[in-house]
Each structure stands twice: as structure tokens, then as C-alpha cells.
Amino acid sequence: MNGMVGRIGLGSVGLLLGFFAVAPVSAQVIRGTLVDDDTQEGVEGASVTLLSSLERTISTTLTDSLGSFMVPVADLGAYYLEAQRIGYGTTRSQSFNVSVTDTVHVTFFISTQAIILDPIVVGIPRVLGSELFEKRIATERGVFFTPEMVDSLRPTRHIGEILTHADATQVRWAWGPDESGKYGPRPRVRTYFGREGCLNYIVDRTPVANPWYEGVGIWGASPLADLGPEDIVAVEVYRSFFEVPDDFAMQIVANDMHTRRKLRNMQQGECGIVVFWTKEGWGTAYGRGRNR
Template sequence: MSALRTLSATVLLAVSAVAPAAAQIIRGKLLDDKTEKPIELAQITLIDSTGAARDAAVTDTAGDFTVRARQPGRYSLHARRLGYRADTSPPLELASGQVVDMDFLIAVRPVKLLPVRIDEKRVRNSRAQYVAGLDVRSLGSRLIPPQKIRPLLARSRNAADILRWQNIPGLWIGEDGSGQTCARLTRGRVAANGSGTFATRNDAEGGIENVRGAVTPTESEDDRGCMAMYLDDSKFSSLDDVDVETVEKMVVLLPSEAGGLFGTGSAKGVLLVYTRGTLK
């Protein structure tokens, strides 16, 4: 049960006949009924005799609140606060211009929290929908998952071969000026849903290589340079150095995607290579 403790009641007299009528005011303090400590951030509503809300306030750090009634009459206070029982005070009769100072005491009501259950399988599946902070649906063929890599291991010499087999639009695999095998995005074909892929053919050793000629990047496209490449978050310089048997996933990021993750060093795109166990 709530309790009201009226501290004082004062009637304000009109100064003159033309002065507006003074409002009826209740100034109060909301307290814990056991400890009498102030309760902050509680909702206090002034309710008239018909049950209609006429004013409202939120208690401050000292538990103080002020509500006003436009007309004299019978009013009640309703208090709500998480962790306490929502309660309504006994009625108060407010005379014209009356100011009432009071304490409003309410009881604690423990909040019962439902148990939290974490489904480990669901969490893993949820995490699997994002790679490098990007929704996998936006990556399309530029995300190379384990199910696309494993069937190619027997006929691939290195990570470069894995990439060549993917036929990713706009991706060219070849050597840079220092003889390192790297990946490049060709100008005019850098689009998430772009068309055109460099052809590949089997070589005498059973691997694959780029077909030179019409599909080789132009000189201006060569000037674009190689993508930045990361193996389990460590930068590396040649795809020939990656043990193909350890590769779990590969991701090709466009410059627009990589910029926010890798900064200015990603202006030519980024290739991410993950080995087994580093990305679930």
C-alpha cells in the first residue's frame, strides 16, 4: 500500500479581482517505504476524480516532483518506477489556490528476469553471415568459401590457382614488376556485379594460368598495381608463398569496401586469405 505524508497546506489568495486564478499545486518527494530513500526517474501522474490524467512529472535525483491542477477538486497521484510497485495515493482535496507539500511512499517490487539462453549453433551461424564486417550477400562471387576451395586443392599449385578457377569478374592474377604473383582489379570492370572474366587454360603441369593476349590488362590497367594482400591479418607479397592446403576462405574486397577497413593502403582493393581455424 502507498502512504501519503502531508507536510503542509497553504492557500494562495488572489492579489486582485483581475489577477488569474492561482493553480492548485502538489509538491512532493517520492520515497522507498522501507528505507525512505528518494526514488529518482519515476513517473508521477496527477489523476482527477474521473480517472483522467491532468498533469505528469518525473522525479529528480532527490525524488522531488511538482504537479499542477487547473481546477480545484479531488485528485490522486499515481507513481510508476521499474523495481517498485506501481501505486496510487489516497485522494486529496485541493481547494482553490492550495499548495500541498507531501511525501509519497511506495514499496519495492523485485523484477524477475527470465533466464538467458545462448544457442551456440545459432551464434555461429549468425557470425558466418559476415566476413571482414561485410554482409556476405553483398560479396557475391568475391567470397570464396571452403566448399569452393576444397574440390580445387588437388589441381591447384598455389593460392593463385584457386583464384584463377573462380572466374571473378574484373580480377586478374599475374606477376608484378618484381616477379611476385599478385591479384589486380582491372579498370572498367571493377563492379560488384560486373561482367567479363579473364580466361584460363590448363598448362602442361596440370595447373592453370592466365591466357595472354586480348584478355591481358592494358598498360594503363597494369599501372593500377596489385591489391594489398593479407594472410590471417598479416600482409604478404606473393600468392606463391601461400600453402594452398591451408587455405580456408578468400575474400576479394573492392576499393570502396576496403577503404573503411584498411585506409589509404587499400586504394587498389584488398585480398584476404584465411587459413583453417582463423575464421568461423
């Protein structure tokens, strides 16, 4: 799909920009990664083009085996990035500015686009929720509750009881409403990692948005409030932003991008992520058009 305008989030293309102070250098640099939106892995051999705000091509480079790329920038101003690869739709980032001696870090996504070769259809296999879970265990980052562990710890009242068994994590209980006004036990979970010890939540691959109306916390928001102990298959706990796998980090940042302070706090390692896998998500092959 040529000319697709990027959006922050999980669509065909997402953009996460972080600006960091660096020592003076001779020119500005854009460093980034192109990520497959289905597999969450870097895309090798893609063409990445730097465009000016007037649609003029500045330079073009190719991604390496990890999907990484680097583009020097001689002039200051506003730019776009556009990525293309066989088997994928053309994607374009949102506009961003480059200032003096900036190193701009860009991560954006590209979605597969089947190629019909009459009659062959070329595509990339989709990934099961259980496969994503096993992949993240291999990173040795965070605390993991496998299906066997969840069965042995089976909570009786609330799924938050599982988190009482995570190291460096504190759970306190309160009584509060959900979005429908129904009252029930609501956990208050914090970690001993990060300055604030705050946590964000994902159900399968859907970030849970924190309600902005009075009296309803995140545990009262759907889909988190709708889950019962019998729904949970496995749990991942990342107690600070530095433990969070890159794909989940980008989801949460995109979900809270309207709050600049939230983004800054997460980059400083203050907020972690808890991922609840349900029976539906555990055996689901994730791909385009699902859990967005």
C-alpha cells in the first residue's frame, strides 16, 4: 500500500522517537530499526529512504540482518522515513525534526503484503501467543509464570493474586469500582525497581488504557476488569522499563503517547509492564487485523 501515512501504534507503521544528548559531532545521525509488525523481528534487506518535508529524496540505505540502519543528515529540518521491501507494503513515518548534533532514534513497523504469483501466494507465517511467550523467556529479562506455574498458584478471587509471587513486587488490596460501576477487590501493584515502581498492563497483545474518569483505576478498565482467574494461562512481569522487550515497550509508549511525562518516565526506567495471556490469546496466531 504505497504512500501510507505512519501512525503511532500497532498499524502498518509506527514511530517511536527518542532524542538523547550526545557529544558534538560533525553531522546529525538517524539510527533506527525496521520491524516486522507480525513477527516483531527486524526486517533485513529493506530499502529505507530519507525524505525532506518537500518530498525530496535525501539518501537511501539498506537494513542489515537485524533490521537496523543509519543515515547521516547534513542539514537541519523536518524529515520523513519511507521503507520498502518485497513482500511488504510501502510504509512512511510521521514527520520529525533534526536539530544540531542530534542523534535521532527511530523504530517503525512494516506489515506483510502477500504477493500473488499466479497461483502462488507468498506470505510470512503468523506467530502463536505461546510462541511469543517462549521467545521472551529466552531473553532472561523479567519474571515468567508458565501455564504449569499458574495452575499451581491458581488464584481464587482475583488474577492480581498471581503477582504476589513475583520477586521485588508488592501487592496491596483496595475496594473500588470498574467501568460499569460494579465494586470489587482491586490490587495496587508496585515494584521495587525504578523510581516510581509503576506498572502498565497488556492482555494478550492489547495494551490496557488507564481510565481518565474519577474513581476507576486501571484494574477497573476493560479488558483487565473482565478477566477471571480461570481465564489466565501465563503471565509475564517486567518490573522496570529496562526489562521490557522492545515490542511490548513500543506498544505501551504508543498507547500513552499523549502523555509526554509518561513517555519520559518510562525511558528513565520507572514503569514496567505486566502481560496476561488468556486462553484465547495463547493459541491464537497473531497477524494483521487482530488485537489492534
